[in-house]
Amino acid sequence: MSKKEIIHLYKKIIEDLKSLIEKGDYKKGDLLPSENELCKKYETTRVTIRQALSALANMGYITRKHGKGSIVSEPKSGLGILSLSGVTANIGDRKLTTTILQKPIKKAWPDDFFFDLGEDELAAGCIFFSRLRYINNTPVLYEETHISNVDLPHFSSRTLENKSLFKILKEHYKIEVKEGEQKIWAIHADKNISHLLNIKTSHPIVHMKRRLQTNNKGVRIYSSLYCNTEENFLQDSF
Amino acid sequence: MSKKEIIHLYKKIIEDLKSLIEKGDYKKGDLLPSENELCKKYETTRVTIRQALSALANMGYITRKHGKGSIVSEPKSGLGILSLSGVTANIGDRKLTTTILQKPIKKAWPDDFFFDLGEDELAAGCIFFSRLRYINNTPVLYEETHISNVDLPHFSSRTLENKSLFKILKEHYKIEVKEGEQKIWAIHADKNISHLLNIKTSHPIVHMKRRLQTNNKGVRIYSSLYCNTEENFLQDSF
DNA sequence: AAGTTTTACTTGTATATACAAGTAAAATGC
DNA sequence: GCATTTTACTTGTATATACAAGTAAAACTT
Numbered sequence: 001m002s003k004k005e006i007i008h009l010y011k012k013i014i015e016d017l018k019s020l021i022e023k024g025d026y027k028k029g030d031l032l033p034s035e036n037e038l039c040k041k042y043e044t045t046r047v048t049i050r051q052a053l054s055a056l057a058n059m060g061y062i063t064r065k066h067g068k069g070s071i072v073s074e075p076k077s078g079l080g081i082l083s084l085s086g087v088t089a090n091i092g093d094r095k096l097t098t099t100i101l102q103k104p105i106k107k108a109w110p111d112d113f114f115f116d117l118g119e120d121e122l123a124a125g126c127i128f129f130s131r132l133r134y135i136n137n138t139p140v141l142y143e144e145t146h147i148s149n150v151d152l153p154h155f156s157s158r159t160l161e162n163k164s165l166f167k168i169l170k171e172h173y174k175i176e177v178k179e180g181e182q183k184i185w186a187i188h189a190d191k192n193i194s195h196l197l198n199i200k201t202s203h204p205i206v207h208m209k210r211r212l213q214t215n216n217k218g219v220r221i222y223s224s225l226y227c228n229t230e231e232n233f234l235q236d237s238f
Numbered sequence: 239m240s241k242k243e244i245i246h247l248y249k250k251i252i253e254d255l256k257s258l259i260e261k262g263d264y265k266k267g268d269l270l271p272s273e274n275e276l277c278k279k280y281e282t283t284r285v286t287i288r289q290a291l292s293a294l295a296n297m298g299y300i301t302r303k304h305g306k307g308s309i310v311s312e313p314k315s316g317l318g319i320l321s322l323s324g325v326t327a328n329i330g331d332r333k334l335t336t337t338i339l340q341k342p343i344k345k346a347w348p349d350d351f352f353f354d355l356g357e358d359e360l361a362a363g364c365i366f367f368s369r370l371r372y373i374n375n376t377p378v379l380y381e382e383t384h385i386s387n388v389d390l391p392h393f394s395s396r397t398l399e400n401k402s403l404f405k406i407l408k409e410h411y412k413i414e415v416k417e418g419e420q421k422i423w424a425i426h427a428d429k430n431i432s433h434l435l436n437i438k439t440s441h442p443i444v445h446m447k448r449r450l451q452t453n454n455k456g457v458r459i460y461s462s463l464y465c466n467t468e469e470n471f472l473q474d475s476f
Numbered sequence: 477a478a479g480t481t482t483t484a485c486t487t488g489t490a491t492a493t494a495c496a497a498g499t500a501a502a503a504t505g506c
Numbered sequence: 507g508c509a510t511t512t513t514a515c516t517t518g519t520a521t522a523t524a525c526a527a528g529t530a531a532a533a534c535t536t
Contacts, residue, residue, distance in 0.1 A: 008489065034516060045491055047285070050517085058296050066517050067498030179298075182474045185467040186424035186442035204424035204442035229423040236474075237419040244496095246519065272486060283521055288487085304487050305528030 013042055013052035021061050021072055032062060032070040097134045101142075104129040104156040106149060113146075115211050115222055125149045127156070132196060139197045140232055143225040150218045165221075175219055180212035189226075197228045206234060251280055251290035259299050259310055270300060270308040335372045339380075342367040342394040344387060351384075353449050353460055363387045369398065370434060377435045378470055381463040388456045403459075413457055418450035427464075435466045444472060 020026050033041070038049045053070055056062050062070045108125050109117060126146045133141040145165070152173055169175040185207045194201045205226050212221040227234055258264050271279070276287045291308055294300050300308045346363050347355060364384045371379040383403070390411055398406070407413040423445045432439045443464050450459040465472055 010489075036516085045493085046517090047492085048490060051489085053517095054292075064517070065498085067500085068516060069499095070517090184422065184444055184472040184474070186444040186465075187467075188442055202440065204426055206422055206424040206444065227424075229425075234422040235419065236422070237417070248519075274486085283523090284487090285522085286520060289519085291487095302487070303528085305530085306486060307529095308487090 009042065009044055010048050010051045010055075013038070013049065014055050017052070017056060018059075018061060026072045028072055030072045031068070032072065034069060097137070099132050099134070100129065101132055102128065102130040104158075106156075109146070113222075114209050114224070121148050121220070127152070135232060138231075139228075141225060141227045142193060142196045143223055146222040148218060148220050150216070169214070169219075173216075175214045175216050177212045177214055177221070180210055182208055182210040184208050189228075193226050197226070199228055199230075203228065203230070205229075208234070247280065247282055248286050248289045248293075251276070251287065252293050255290070255294060256297075256299060264310045266310055268310045269306070270310065272307060335375070336398070337370050337372070338367065338398055339370055340366065340368040342396075342398070347384070351460075352447050352462070359386050359458070365390070365393065367398065373470060376469075377466075379463060379465045380431060380434045381461055384460040386456060386458050388454070407452070407457075411454075413452045413454050415450045415452055415459070418448055420446055420448040422446050427466075431464050435464070437466055437468075441466065441468070443467075446472070 017026075017032065026032060032038075032053075035046050035049045035053070038053075039046055042049070053062065053064065057064050057070075060073055062072055064070050104127050106125060107128050109122055126149050128144070128146050130142070130144045132139055133143070155173075158168055158172070166177060169177075187205050187207045189197065189199055189201055189203045189205045191201060193205060194203060197203075197205070206229055208225050208227070210221075210223050210225075212223075214220065255264075255270065264270060270276075270291075273284050273287045273291070276291075277284055280287070291300065291302065295302050295308075298311055300310055302308050342365050344363060345366050347360055364387050366382070366384050368380070368382045370377055371381070393406075393411075396406055396410070404415060407415075425443050425445045427435065427437055427439055427441045427443045429439060431443060432441060435441075435443075444467055446463050446465070448459075448461050448463075450461075452458065
């Protein structure tokens with residue numbers, strides 16, 4: 001018996017509008033069609049349209065203005081997830097590349113793991129991998145990631161080089177990051193980090209540990225990252 | 239003619255439930271009254287109750303579970319606003335004190351101000367103050383704050399020592415932080431910072447610049463902070 | 477006693493409707 | 507020409523209702 005995946009109307013409207021915004025059909029500052037126009041288009045009533053629009057507003061895609069309409073917002077990095085920006089405002093002309101130092105492997109959690117783990121999580125072990133990110137061929141950010149070991153078919157063989165981890169989790173496994181916390185230190189680069197990032201050991205480095213919760217309660221993402229902020233900085237919006 | 243401040247029902251419900259949660263009448267894990275019970279209590283219908291509950295869910299006060307109810311969440315530091323935590327889990331037995339180095343004064347924006355300012359904002363000038371925060375009598379965090387110069391009566395004379403800036407803005411001026419962005423660097427302490435935080439100039443320091451938007455579109459808060467993360471760290475949840 | 481079904485409750489999705497209130501441009505009056 | 511009023515549109519708040527679907531405990535069956 002196939003589980004019929006009924007797709008709810010308000011969710012379809014959300015996806016439709018979101019993709020139109022992401023595609024660029026609606027740009028920053030544009031007005032979306034009015035609630036009544038959307039009612040006609042989707043053959044529904046304002047309550048349902050408003051359910052979709054208020055979700056989009058909460059996700060930061062639009063802002064709503066009483067008496068005027070739904071105004072498309074500036075694209076956001078979203079959810080406070082950290083992104084990497086250069087001191088130059090324009091990121092378009094800078095080349096961001098990634099190399100995988102450790103391909104995803106199953107292993108036990110490290111004994112000295114910084115965040116507290118649940119019993120189930122501890123017993124199941126984790127998937128570990130590490131990446132080094134370059135801006136214009138200069139290594140800038142080293143990141144070690146641990147993911148709770150749940151069933152993620154073919155995850156190990158996926159190419160993490162060019163695609164965002166978050167995109168892969170969303171597209172292939174329907175896993176989305178919901179919330180999280182991060183802890184931040186400034187440290188001196190140790191021997192290992194200074195070698196990886198090609199800097200002196202006395203160089204100041206941002207060290208950050210993050211725990212991200214997802215919509216799949218079994219899946220949590222832990223990452224520990226080291227960033228050389230001499231010519232770049234870490235940026236976060238919320 | 240006095241502008242009658244009609245208070246909307248769904249907003250009253252939000253405030254009621256929020257304060258019951260904040261007071262501790264409902265604790266983490268508790269179930270709120272069901273939607274139908276709330277309908278009776280407030281003499282309204284489920285659509286209005288659900289409007290309030292979904293707002294509370296978005297604010298992180300509750301999570302909703304299909305077929306079960308509205309579950310009260312863990313109190314959050316909220317909105318990704320940075321807080322200061324020690325390496326010891328228990329913050330209760332550590333003494334956090336603040337001294338004001340520069341009392342709030344009106345002044346022009348610095349010429350080299352890091353964030354872009356709107357024309358109105360630039361013309362109006364700003365309120366500036368700086369604070370130094372201690373944990374167990376050790377200086378740990380130095381913060382310079384600029385607020386858009388709008389009408390905040392008696393702000394300069396308020397005591398910023400013991401109360402959170404956010405609390406003052408909320409309680410006295412109904413200004414709440416909505417969203418923001420932050421940029422993070424690791425740097426070596428310069429002469430000024432090393433003197434303030436009582437450390438060597440070579441010491442690594444977290445430098446962070448934040449811009450916070452509020453529900454009052456004229457009011458933005460800019461802060462630049464320097465933190466010694468040798469025995470403490472900066473923590474952020476979102 | 478153990479597994480299954482029923483029941484009573486919960487939240488989720490949706491339709492249909494009404495009036496209030498903000499916005500901006502067109503129509504009006506002087 | 508310029509200020510005011512009207513109008514047509516927008517989103518905001520609210521009521522009333524219906525059925526779908528998840529949850530958990532009670533009732534029933536074997």
